Amino acid sequence: MTRGLSLRLEVFDDAEAAGAAAAEAVAAALSSATRPVLGVATGSSPEPLYRHLARTVTPGVFSDLEVFALDEYVGIDPAHPESYHSVVDRTVSVPLGLDAARVHVPDGSAPDPHAAAARYERAIVAAGGIDVQILGIGGNGHLGFNEPGSPFDSETRVVQLAAETRNANARFFPKEDDVPTHAITQGLATIAAARSLVVIATGEAKAAAVLAMSTGEISVDCPATLLRTHPRAAVFLDRAAARLIPSFEAPDLSERMVMEFHP
Numbered sequence: 001m002t003r004g005l006s007l008r009l010e011v012f013d014d015a016e017a018a019g020a021a022a023a024e025a026v027a028a029a030l031s032s033a034t035r036p037v038l039g040v041a042t043g044s045s046p047e048p049l050y051r052h053l054a055r056t057v058t059p060g061v062f063s064d065l066e067v068f069a070l071d072e073y074v075g076i077d078p079a080h081p082e083s084y085h086s087v088v089d090r091t092v093s094v095p096l097g098l099d100a101a102r103v104h105v106p107d108g109s110a111p112d113p114h115a116a117a118a119r120y121e122r123a124i125v126a127a128g129g130i131d132v133q134i135l136g137i138g139g140n141g142h143l144g145f146n147e148p149g150s151p152f153d154s155e156t157r158v159v160q161l162a163a164e165t166r167n168a169n170a171r172f173f174p175k176e177d178d179v180p181t182h183a184i185t186q187g188l189a190t191i192a193a194a195r196s197l198v199v200i201a202t203g204e205a206k207a208a209a210v211l212a213m214s215t216g217e218i219s220v221d222c223p224a225t226l227l228r229t230h231p232r233a234a235v236f237l238d239r240a241a242a243r244l245i246p247s248f249e250a251p252d253l254s255e256r257m258v259m260e261f262h263p
């Protein structure tokens with residue numbers, strides 16, 4: 001990651017290579033923090049990243065790591081296999097050997113989810129803020145569960161999921177109606193407050209969102225355009241997700257954007 005560039009895009013042949021490079025960026029950023037705090041995303045995009053981190057780090061190196069998940073469904077039992085509690089446990093905490101007491105996920109089953117969201121925001125601040133936030137991107141450009149229209153100054157809060165998001169996440173539930181309608185998500189200001197951002201987007205289905213994120217107007221209509229305002233954001237793509245972006249030699253690319261191809 002390079003200071004002073006708003007968005008760095010690195011394109012790899014496939015999702016595994018993108019994940020491996022993203023994992024190296026995460027490990028490097030964490031190693032320079034004194035009391036490292038990592039923000040983690042769920043979804044399929046960061047799975048190669050987590051696998052690569054688990055394979056390459058020295059055992060025990062993450063014993064004092066504090067971890068905050070991006071989001072959680074509202075009204076889901078934390079023990080449900082598709083709750084983000086369970087997903088973070090399965091894909092991050094267990095493979096990385098994290099101390100469960102240091103892994104935080106919003107409490108979507110709290111009687112008052114709004115209060116739980118506010119508590120979560122305070123807990124992130126109390127931990128000293130997030131050093132590295134890992135992010136995926138929704139097909140509609142969402143970050144966490146900040147759907148299009150989410151204010152850039154939003155904090156952790158309860159949100160309603162877009163129909164497109166419920167449809168995309170129906171693959172994890174017996175039927176689409178079973179996908180929760182609401183979630184607690186870190187806000188866009190919460191995400192932007194992280195000292196560095198590592199974003200991963202792979203596959204055809206992300207190509208339009210990646211194009212909008214990279215070259216579209218910076219606007220709440222595409223929450224991912226917020227990444228272009230961050231001083232330390234790096235995006236790791238496979239060819240399929242990058243395929244709509246004009247080549248980095250093209251004159252109409254933002255001068256504050258760098259693309260590197262790793263064939």
Ligand code: GLP
Pocket residue numbers: 041042043044045046070071135136137138139143144145165169
């Ligand atoms: C989910 C999560 C996001 C994630 C996105 C993309 O609904 N709330 O944090 O980045 O959608 O998911 P995937 O990587 O599976 O495409």
